[in-house]
Amino acid sequence: MAFPHRPDAPELPDFSMLKRLARDQLIYLLEQLPGKKDLFIEADLMSPLDRIANVSILKQHEVDKLYKVENKPALSSSEQLCFLVRPRIKNMRYIASLVNADKLAGRARKYKVIFSPQKFYACEMVLEEEGIYGDVSCDEWAFSLLPLDVDLLSMELPEFFRDYFLEGDQRWINTVAQALHLLSTLYGPFPNCYGIGRCAKMSHELWRKLEEEEDGEAKGRRPEIGHIFLLDRDMDFVTALCSQVVYEGLVDDTFRIKCGSVDFGPEVTSSDRSLKLLLNAEDKVFNEIRNEHFSNVFGFLSQKARNLQAQYDRRRGMDIKQMKNFVSQELKGLKQEHRLLSLHIGACESIMKKKTKQDFQELIKTEHALLEGFNIRESTSYIEEHIDRQVSPIESLRLMCLLSITENGLIPKDYRSLKTQYLQSYGPEHLLTFSNLRRAGLLTEQAPGDTLTAVESKVSKLVTDKAAGKITDAFSSLAKRSNFRAISKKLNLIPRVDGEYDLKVPRDMAYVFSGAYVPLSCRVIEQVLERRSWQGLDEVVRLLNCSELAFAGLTKEDKASSESLRLILVVFLGGCTFSEISALRFLGREKGYRFIFLTTAITNSARLMEAMSEVKA
C-alpha cells in the first residue's frame, strides 16, 4: 500500500556523516579534559546526545558518572566536572552555584563547560558576573544537525520558535547559517535557492557571507542537492495548528515523538512496561504506514497480520531441513515484524480510544468549517463550549488561534468573551499567554473595517521604506493580517470535492487533512518549484506580508547532475509538522522529486501553543 517511489527518483545523500562528525568532535572535546570526569548533561540534550554517542563511548573517554543538569546541588565526588549544556543563562547560574559552593568548601576541581551548538557572549558574561569565569574553561560543540531519519535533519532547537517569533531574538540565525554552511561544505553548493520570510532572508544572507569568507573549496564541488527552500513558520501557522490525521502526525499528537522515538505506555504495549521505539525508515512496518491517512492504517495492519500468520503457517508442511532453514533465516525477521506490528496495532487502538472519547469527529468537522470559512458562529459556539467544559487548555487555545487566523482576527466581541471564558476556566495567568499570542500574530482582534485598510496601507508604505521597515520590524506582527481566506482562494487550498475524497488513493496533498485542505506551506513550495521562481505569485507573497522577503537565487546548473536537481532541501525555520513532511513526500512521489527536511525542531499544534503559554513560576 505505501506508495513506491518512481523508478527515476534520486538517491538521498548519506547524512550519517553528520553523526560521525558530531561524535568525533565531542570525543575531541572530552579529551581536552584528560582523566576521569563526571558529565552533567542538560535534559534537552540527553536524547540528541544518545543518538550521537552512547554511554559506552562516553565511558571510553573517561566519563565516569552522568548527571542531569537540574537545580540541585551536585553529589559528584569527581575531581573534574564537565557540563554539556545549551547556551542558556539559567544554566550558567546553575554552574556558578556549584563552583561557588566548592570555593566556599575550599575545594578545588577542574570545570569545563561545553556549549552546544554554540556559546553566546551573554553566557560568558554571566559567568564573569558570578565571578567564576577564570575557574571554568569553555568550549563549543557545534552539533546542530541531527539526522533523525534518512530524509529528516533536526536542529533540535524547540526554543527557536519562541525566541524568534515571540521575543524577536535573532541569536539562533547564526546557528542556522552555520548549519547550512556545514551542509554545503559536505554536500556541495546548492545551485538553486528560494526562500520566504524575514528569518529565512536573514539566515540566507548570513549564510552567503560565511560562504564568501571561506571563499572556497565548496565552490569547485559538484552539487549533490539541487534546490534549497527556506521558509518561516509564521507564514503558515494554519497548517501547524490543524489536528493531524496522517499516522506519523497522529502518533506525534497523541504520544509525542521525541527526538525520533516514542514512549509507548502500558496501554499500547499491553504489558506493564513502557517501551521506547525508534520511529524511522528502518522500522519496516512503520515505514509503510507513516504517511497514510489514519482511516487506512487499521485495514493495512490487519492485512499485514494475516500475511504474517500465513508465513508462520508455512511451517506446518515443512520437513526437518526446511524447518531448520526457516528457523535460522526467516523466523527472526518474522518475530521482529510481529513485535512491531503488535506495537503499532496497540498504538492505533489507543489512539482510537482517546479520539472517540473526545468526540474527534466533531472536532475535525469544526476545524474543516474554520478552514473553509463557513458556519463561523457555530464554530465559535463549539469553541466556547470546549472552554466551558475545560476539555483541554492547549486544545481550546489552538482552536481560538485557528479561528483568529482563518478569520483575520476575532471580532471584538468574541475576542473579549472567549478570552474571559478562557481565563475563568484555565486560570488568570493566561492573560500573559494572550498577550504573547497577540504579539506573535496568532490570536488577534479584528480592527474595524476602514481603519484596517488605512493601517495596512500605512504599514505597507513603511515596509517599502527600508529604514522605517527596520523600526516597524519588531512590531510588524501587530499590524499584520493573516489574509488566510484570500490566500486560500488564490492557491486553491480547499479542493473542490465531487463525491467522496478517496483517502486510499490520494490525488493531492490535501489527503493529509482528510482531503479538506492542502497545507499552505507545501503548496507555496510546490508552486515555486514549478516556476523555479516567485513569478506570478506576487499577489500571494503580498498577502503573506512578505513583499520584501521572498527571494530566489539561481545559478548555472551545468555542474549539477539531473539527479541532484530533483533533490530539494526544505528548511523550516520555527519547526515543521509530520503532516507537512508527509504531504511533501507525497508531492515528491508524484513529481519524481525527493524532499529532504531540515527543521529547527519537529512541531505540532500543542508544541506551538505551549511555547506561547505562560505558566506560573
Next chain:
Amino acid sequence: MDCYTANWNPLGDSAFYRKYELYSMDWSLKEELRDCLVAAAPYGGPIALLRNPWRKEKAASVRPVLEIYSASGMPLASLLWKSGPVVSLGWSAEEELLCVQEDGVVLVYGLHGDFRRHFSMGNEVLQNRVLDARIFHTEFGSGVAILTGAHRFTLSANVGDLKLRRMPEVPGLQTAPSCWTTLCQDRVAHILLAVGPDLYLLDHAACSAVTPPGLAPGVSSFLQMAVSFTYRHLALFTDTGYIWMGTASLKEKLCEFNCNIRAPPKQMVWCSRPRSKEKAVVVAWERRLMVVGDAPESIQYKQLTIQVLLDRLVLRRLYPLAIQICEYLRLPEVQGVSRILAHWACYKVQQKDVSDEDVARAINQKLGDTPGVSYSDIAARAYGCGRTELAIKLLEYEPRSGEQVPLLLKMKRSKLALSKAIESGDTDLVFTVLLHLKNELNRGDFFMTLRNQPMALSLYRQFCKHQELETLKDLYNQDDNHQELGSFHIRASYAAQERIEGRVTALQTAVDAFYKAKNEFAAKATEDQMRLLRLQRRLEDELGGQFLDLSLHDTVTTLILGGHNKRAEQLARDFRIPDKRLWWLKLTALADLEDWEELEKFSKSKKSPIGYLPFVEICMKQHNKYEAKKYASRVGPEQKVKALLLVGDVAQAADVAIERRNEAELSLVLSHCTGATDGATADKIQRARAQAQKK
C-alpha cells in the same frame, strides 16, 4: 687552485680552521663597544647600542644615545634616550627592541627606533630595582626575566601576552647569584642560578638544588653559565678553570675540559662548528678566545621560512623587493602581495605630513579590494598613530561590517559600532557593543539608543529577563510601554512571596499600567484576579483546604464538591459566571459526587441552557443508565436519537428517526442494530426507507 688550503691552519690533530673577513662593519662608532649595552638580534638581525653612562658613579650630564644598526653596520635609527636608566637590552623574535629599565619598566621600540609600547615587570621592582635582566626566546615568543634588588626573580615567558610569574624565593640567598640563566624545559621557563658551590633550579612552584652529573670536585663557585639557543645544552665555567658541558636537563654530561684559566671569562656562548653537527662553546676573555666542544647536536638551525624572510624585508621597508619576491615565487595573493601591501599601508598611515584624504585615497587606489587585505587592521594602525579621522575613512573601505566594530569601539564611536554590529548579523558582537554602550552612556542615552535599534533592544531585553529584571522595567518605563509593564508586574506577582498582600500590590500596579495602556480588558481581568485571590484566601481561612491559585471555574467546582453550594452560587453571581458555564460545571461536579438527587433537582431548577443530552452523557459516563434514561426523555428532538442510542434504546431511537424522516439518523440507528433483538428494528427502518423512496 693550488692555494686552496693555504689559509687553513691546523687545530689539534684532526681539525683545521681558517680566518677570513666576511664583510666590514659600515658604522663609525663614537663610543667603545665595551662602554655600551649591546644587543644583536638572532638570525643576523639588527644590532642595538646604548652607551651606558649610568654605570659610572657620577650622574650623567649627557643623555645617552640609542643607536640601531643593521647587521652590517648600516645606521637604521638614532635617538636620544630620555627615559630612565637601562639595565639590559634585547631583541624579540619579531625584531622589537626591549629595553629593561632599572625601575622594571620595559620600553619596546621598532626596528626604526619607533616607540611601540611599554609595560612593567611588577610593582615590587619599583622599590627593589632591577639588578640584572635577560631577554630570551622560546617557542611561544620572547620573554623577559629580571633579578631584583631583593634577589628575587620575576619572568614573563611571552611579552606579547604578558603574564608575570614571580619565582619562589631561594632560601638563604643574601647576595646576587654569581651567574644565572633562563632555561626552557617541557614548555615552561625556569631559572638556573649559581650561589657559591651550589646550583638551584627555580620553577613556578619550587626552588630545588641540582647537581650536574660528573662535575669535577673542588668547585667553590660558578663564574659563567651558557645555555644553547635550543635550550638543549648547558655549559658551566667554574673558579677552578674547569668547563662542564652537558644537557640542560642536567641528566647527562657530554664532556669536560680544564683550561687552567681562573679569571672569569667575559663571555661564554654556544656555537655550531662549521660543516659539522657538533656543537661547541666559545669562551672569551679580554684577549683570548677558546673553542671547546664535542657535543653532537641532532637538530640544525631551523631555516628561515619564506614568511619570516618576507617579514624581515617588510620590517626594513623594502616593500618593492618583497613584492618582487612574492611574484617570483608565485605565492598566493593572500599570503604574498596582499600582505605586503597591507604592511605598506600600515606604514603609509604613519606619514603625518600627508592629509587624511590623500592617505586614504592612496591606500584604496593601491589596495582596491585585494583579497586578504584587512582595512580594519590598517585603520587600527592609523588610530594607533592618533589619526582617528583617517581610521574612520579607512574603515569605510572595510566590506565586512563585523570587522569594523572592535576599532570603532576603541575609538569611542560606539553608536556607529552598534549599527555595524547589527549589520553583521552577529548577535554576540551586538551584545558586546551593548555592554560597552551601557558603561559609556548614561542610562537615559543608552535606552534611547536601544529604542532606535529593535534588534539590539530585543536582544538586551532577553538578557534582562534572565539577569536584570529591574533594568527590564526601566526599559519599558522609558518607552512608556504600559502594556509590557503590566505584564511585567503580573509576572512579578507570581515570582513574589507567598504573602497575598505582596501579590495583590503587584497586581494593582499591573492594573494601573493596563489602564494607562488603554487595555481595559487586561485591567478588568487583573482586577478580577485580585478579587479572586482575596476571596480564595478567605475561603482557605474559613473552610480550610486549597483554594489559592485555582481558576474561577475550579474554585466553584471545589466549593460544590465540598458541599458548599450556597457559597458556590454566591461566587458565580459575584463573578458573573455565564449560565452555560455554570450548568456544565454543576453537572460535572454533581455527577462526580454521584449526588443524583441533587442533580435531578438542579435539572429541574429551570430550562437547561445546554440542553439535556449532556445529562444523559454524563450519567452514562458514570454507568448509571437508570438516571440517564430520566434525562433522555427530556432531550430535544434534534438530539433525541443520539440520546436514545446512548441509553441503548434502539427501538425507540428508530421510531424517532422514522418520524423525523432523517436519513442520517436512520443510518446511525441502523449501525447500532447489532444485537439479536434488533432484527425487527432494522427491518422497520429498511421498510421506512423504501417507503420514503417510493414517495
